[in-house]
Amino acid sequence: MPSCNIDARNRYTSRIRQCKQWQEAIWLFSRLAPNSLRADEVSYGSLISACGKGGQWTLATTSLRAARLQGLQEDIISYNSAISTCGKEFEWKDAIGELAAVALRQLEADRISFNSAIGACGQAGHWESAVTLMDKLVRKFQANVITMNSVISACAEPGQWQAALVTLVHLELGRIEADIISHNSCMNACSKASQWQLALSILRGLQVLGLQANVISYVSAIDACDRSFKWEEAIAVLEELTRSNLKAETMCFNSSISACAKAHQWQLALELIQTLEVSGLRSNTISFNSVMSAAGDASLWQMVLSFMPMLSQRHLMPDIISYNCCMNACGRAVQWQLAVHFLAKIESARLKATEISFSSAISACEYGLKWQMAVCLLSLMDLRRLWANVVVLNSAISVCSQAGSWQAGLSLLAEIRHRHLQPDLISFNSAIAACVTKAQWQVAVCLMAEIQESRLQADEVSYNTLTLVCAARECRGGQWHSALFLLALMESRSIVIKKKTFESVIDACMWAGQRPMALLLTDDLETKARHWLTKGMDKTSAGVLAEAVDRPGGTLGDAEQVRRHEQVGSVPPSAVELPLVKCASQML
Template identity: 20%
Template structure:
């Protein structure tokens, strides 16, 4: 039999043992340690089991303890003993049974006990309402409030508090206002407990003005009331006001309690106000509240959001008995600070400590899998979620979709989506994003239409995901249609939406539209500037990209690694070595010089600027290399006429176990073409297909045709074109036409030019090349 609880400096016994004692002989030793957990030994009569009132007190004590420790089975045993004495229809004990079952989360049994009471009193209704609200049954709680009044029971402050808390949990503002009117009619508005519940209800229902109004009219305010008002401000985006109230409260000689500290720390976390949070932390230590789990959890959350993971670890490590909420906060702090692997390790430690994850823990753990990405661990978690019964929870389902999408398993993401019993806007946004991220942009747009047909109104997140799909497909027309919907919905002014629009227009080649959106934005962040700089660099406005890079800093925005990469790309396109070197210095000053993406961009920039020695130096100083790193240095050597060195670098890349991709082979074929090495070109072309399983793209064929054409192998080049598996072959025929000009092959040149005329009648290049061939032949 499981023990009900274990508490330091107290002796606890199983509920069944105490129940047996109630029915057994009198206890001769009133100082027995068996009674230390219930009441002072001196208050017990040696014949306590024979005394009805004492027996009632014993049952109440046991029921209370069962509820506190969530010992449902032990509570049922106590209930069985109550039935044995035929006390189960006693209203006093019945109320305590309702409370015990409610505390243990068994509302069916709580309701059954209530329904069996012959004369439920006002306390009975209040306990039932409170139990319903506590277990997330707000509607049932409000129905109890209605039935209670129909039975002729006038609400008292405790009843109003339960009903208002139910409204708060449901965000039922109109119902809350009706109950507020009843409170006023009953004369309880000035009651501090009811007033606190009203402030809390209006805060949870997003009506901060009404919360302020109630708070301002209260004649007396205690700590609970101040806590409700501070929380209301923090929850409604007025964190600065929340902290101001925190200071005002202390100025009125009211001592903050743990809940006050939690509300204030949440406000600091939302503002990123680390200094204020640390000041509050000192006050918490002075008050002796640091060891309390709810306070420790709030501190972990604060330090996690403020990028102080080490502080979060210290606070967490100092808690004697962290609960599932605290573990979840620590797991989330790790993810927020880029330590997703540590987050998953913590999940394992948490379960080893005997604490089972809840839906919030699973959401954070799935986010960690998504960021890594770790599909295998995500699938293990999915199995655990099903076993735990959380799969039907909407936030868990949304996180599963996100995880599978980020891990490249679109089919599993779709399976989760279709099996969800309920969906919200986040569910649709998640599956739309999963499709867009995995190259199924058209499917994402179809889902966007279905979402609206199903009666869901897109929010700003949905629009951002859909714009990403348009970006992936480069569908400018559809992107413009979605832009019109965004304007109609009033979301264009949001930074995240404006940034997505700039990115979409930039990638779809509509530079003017990107610039117009950017110029109209009243607020911008670093990501917005990055999107506009990238749009400039991508669309041939490289000087403007570098001007924006300078403007961004003039406005007080600090460049991040993405900013530097786009700016270096602009320098590479302009072959602007001087500016590129300045940006390199800024990268070192910012501490980003060890980041691989920036190393790759620097190698590319120095290579394009013809500074091979510096490119090789940057490459050599990188902490590790990925395939992009090797491609960048190979391209740098190949483009600067060092084909043999480029081929040597390729062999070193393979020796180090880095798998080449399509761009690697495109660089190698370009190097072979510049060297005129047909043998090597054929070898790498075949190796790409046979050894590495890479399907050649049109660019590879064109590169091979250029190599063969330059070497005079025009028959082989033309034969390769006629067997092309790709549809658009204009560039291939133009490449052959260029080779015909070099080698004076008029007949083949005419043939090539005629093919281009048919495929692209508007193209003037074949006329120029053909006239040059004729001029050479006649000259």
């Protein structure tokens, strides 16, 4: 190449290197070919560096590959720039790939190469890869504090506090002086793992090591207390910060406010916001969201709503969490109309409703017994392509249950399976409860059988609710014997029998003309019922009941032999259908 062309190329390369904007660097590089100039290793290196500074990892790695295709021998500086850029953009796999390419190009990776790749893994929270790279580095070079800090930082994100502390110890053993970044990263790892005692110990030990704590140190310590629900300790650290020469930041107060809110100390959280603003700091939406959440949990729905205009007065925009707090508070206060209103306002605020938003609104409908609205909101979730989980669907089933719409409740239970989800015990219990109003005892018995088939453990709610279905007034006492059998089953399993359940069974016995049995249950409910269930049944009676349950095709109608033996009842009950017998057999 003529010397004039070399000089021209060098001028372009120098201008590319001096570019502050990556777009300008690309434009200058693109002018080489039209001017009959051939890019060399230095030109590509300058372009890669410019793209790296601009955070354009794709362009940096593409330029590196283009240089290889041109048959150029890139230097380690170009690779280091590309690896560093990948790290800044959380592209840890590409960073490791470029580090591997260094060896393939017969180049010698230096400490900067490894540190950049370790930093990339740290940014993405892939601590195992960071530790592996550190092991490779120490075989060739002496690790420095930058290396160790990158590894500790990698351990911090996933909360690998043990690995972070071990790395900090390695620093001391390797005679590498740990700096404030090392200790802050360790505190951050402890914070993510809710190890608040360790975080505070590291903070207290800084002075002994001759290190000066900074604001980040205190933020990590307060955050650790927040995550561990230690609101008193969080405030103590905040007070220590305010007494120091450091200027507390809003995030320090926000972590303390959050800690108080989680402990239901909403008054104290509100005082901290006032202290924050008096200190000359600016509160933000996060500050108020924590207080709104705590006030909502305390059923102070009007107070929660009053914070919305406060945000506007401070020129703060409510976010989706703010609206969710309002809907949650309204739901707890049976203000379902307001909850749905705030759900609609999310759209006008140009925010996107989340699964939590709809879940809060559906829960509000549960408190307000508006099952039709709950079902509509579920349909709206599908239209918005939001995933309704079992918890959301359970809320909708519960609404139908309390409103007495057993068909809708069963439909939603089937919908859980249709969505390839697994119904839990709450799903079945809510569906059984939906059968109480219309006394759909056959359906309730089948649901109890499904609980057994699903390998779930029926609880006291399951048994008491099923008994209420069998003893419901709509049955007019027709299933009084089934209700008595369930009482016996609960007694044998030491399951708590609720007073309402006893009273319903007594009522069913009265409807069936079983006055002696009703009086027996009424006279000291628990004692007399236990007497009938244990002492009142001799071996012959118990055998008849067991035979009725175990015999294929048998019915609990045979249990009337027990009643005749005891000469308590006078009206023979109708036979309970096969589903209850099968269910009873499984339960026994």
